[in-house]
Each structure stands twice: as C-alpha cells, then as structure tokens.
Amino acid sequence: MKPISWGSAWRISSNNGKPSQGEASVEAKLNKDEVRAAYRKVAWVYDLWSGLTESKARRRCLEVAAIKDGESVLEVAVGTGILFEKILALNPTGRNEGIDLTEEMVTRARARAQKSGASGYDLKVGDAYHLEHADHAFDVVLNNYMFDLIPEKDFVVVLSEFRRVLRPGGRLVLVNMTTGAGWFNTVWEWLYKTWPSLLGGCRGIELTPYVKEVGFEQVRREYVRQLFFPSEVISGVKP
Numbered sequence: 001m002k003p004i005s006w007g008s009a010w011r012i013s014s015n016n017g018k019p020s021q022g023e024a025s026v027e028a029k030l031n032k033d034e035v036r037a038a039y040r041k042v043a044w045v046y047d048l049w050s051g052l053t054e055s056k057a058r059r060r061c062l063e064v065a066a067i068k069d070g071e072s073v074l075e076v077a078v079g080t081g082i083l084f085e086k087i088l089a090l091n092p093t094g095r096n097e098g099i100d101l102t103e104e105m106v107t108r109a110r111a112r113a114q115k116s117g118a119s120g121y122d123l124k125v126g127d128a129y130h131l132e133h134a135d136h137a138f139d140v141v142l143n144n145y146m147f148d149l150i151p152e153k154d155f156v157v158v159l160s161e162f163r164r165v166l167r168p169g170g171r172l173v174l175v176n177m178t179t180g181a182g183w184f185n186t187v188w189e190w191l192y193k194t195w196p197s198l199l200g201g202c203r204g205i206e207l208t209p210y211v212k213e214v215g216f217e218q219v220r221r222e223y224v225r226q227l228f229f230p231s232e233v234i235s236g237v238k239p
C-alpha cells in the first residue's frame with residue numbers, strides 16, 4: 001500500500017473525463033425508504049458490481065486514509081462490509097465501528113467481518129444523518145458511495161455530523177460517484193434519470209465545495225475511473 005503524506009500535493013489520476021468543479025448534480029430521486037428497499041434487493045449481487053467499478057477508488061480511499069493500528073475508525077454506510085474488512089486488517093488493536101441504513105447490508109457486513117476472524121468491532125444499523133456517537137470520538141471517518149444517493153440539500157447536514165464525531169486533527173475520506181466530461185457520463189445520467197434503482201440510486205456528484213463549507217481543511221480531491229465508472233476520492237482534516 002502506498003502511504004501518502006497529508007500535506008502532499010493532490011494528484012488527478014486521469015484528465016480523461018475530468019469533471020469541471022461546481023457543476024450542479026442531478027437531483028436525488030430516491031427517498032430513504034426507497035434507498036433501503038433498493039439495497040435490500042441488490043445486497044446479494046452488490047459485491048460483483050462493486051468489484052467491477054469501485055474497487056480502484058476503494059483502494060485509494062484506504063491509501064489516503066493511512067490508518068495506523070490503534071486508531072478509532074468509523075465507517076458510515078458499510079454496505080456489505082468490503083472496506084470494513086480491510087479496515088479491520090489494518091487496525092487490529094484499534095476501535096472499529098460501522099453503520100448502515102439497511103439491515104440486510106449490515107447482516108452481510110457482520111458475516112464478512114466474522115469470517116475474517118477479526119474481533120473487537122461494532123457493526124450496526126444506523127443513519128448518517130444522526131450518528132449515535134459522542135463528539136470527537138474518532139480519529140478517522142470513512143464513507144464510500146453514499147452521498148451520491150442523498151439530496152444535495154442534505155450534504156452539509158450529514159458532513160456536519162461527520163465533523164462532529166471527528167476529533168480535532170481527525171481525517172475524513174469520502175468516495176462518491178462523480179460527474180465526468182466523457183460520453184459515458186451522459187450514459188450514466190440517462191440511466192439514472194430513466195431507472196434510478198438500477199444504479200442503486202447513485203448519480204454523479206461533486207462534494208468538495210461542501211466539505212470545505214463545513215470547515216474541513218487540507219481538502220483534496222482525486223478523480224478515479226474504472227470501467228467508465230467515474231469516482232471521486234475526497235479527503236479533509238478537521239481543524
């Protein structure tokens with residue numbers, strides 16, 4: 001794994017399909033109940049889709065997070081627990097917690113964590129909008145492919161929750177489906193508008209301005225593309 005320094009210059013991995021900052025996102029089409037229903041249905045096939053289109057950005061998320069064993073780490077929206085399993089391996093003596101809105105996803109994440117042989121973790125159903133954690137409880141908060149599901153008007157609300165539970169100096173790393181300038185972006189947008197649940201309710205967004213708005217510092221963004229699926233990896237530090 002490639003360690004990165006938090007102060008280092010940010011790198012755009014590819015200019016091909018690089019989005020222009022500040023583009024408006026397509027509005028979210030699924031409400032919370034519809035999101036739950038969509039993920040209840042796709043839980044069994046989620047890992048296949050995710051392995052083909054999101055594994056590269058997920059790897060980068062862990063590199064950027066640079067978790068040190070012994071830290072306290074929260075993953076919000078764990079899904080089937082692909083990233084959480086890797087967090088457990090990197091942080092065997094630390095505190096590892098994860099939540100997800102959908103019971104079926106948490107059940108899968110628990111099974112995966114149990115199979116890995118790790119111990120001392122906590123996985124439960126929870127809502128990113130109202131984290132049941134104390135202020136300043138975590139060194140690291142990670143969240144992959146969730147903001148691309150929720151309405152843009154809620155971005156600041158949820159990011160403020162992430163900021164609240166991070167200690168000063170704590171690191172935030174987010175991964176989302178983003179917008180791109182290539183033809184494939186038009187295809188993703190058309191698919192989302194026509195059949196939003198097919199993409200699990202995800203549409204391309206640009207979250208960096210909101211991360212800055214809630215007061216994170218050293219905010220960096222990286223564009224990662226896998227099989228024409230455009231992702232952004234965003235990091236920031238709580239002052």
Ligand SMILES: C[S@@+](CC[C@H](N)C(=O)[O-])C[C@H]1O[C@@H](n2cnc3c(N)ncnc32)[C@H](O)[C@@H]1O
Pocket residue numbers: 035036039050054076077078079080081082083099100101102105126127128129143144145146149200202
């Ligand atoms: C596209 S999946 C991503 C799962 C996982 N992070 C990954 O990258 O494989 C989106 C997940 O976000 C969860 N989710 C959606 N809204 C949420 C919320 N308000 N709070 C917590 N989890 C949420 C869904 O239940 C689903 O498991």
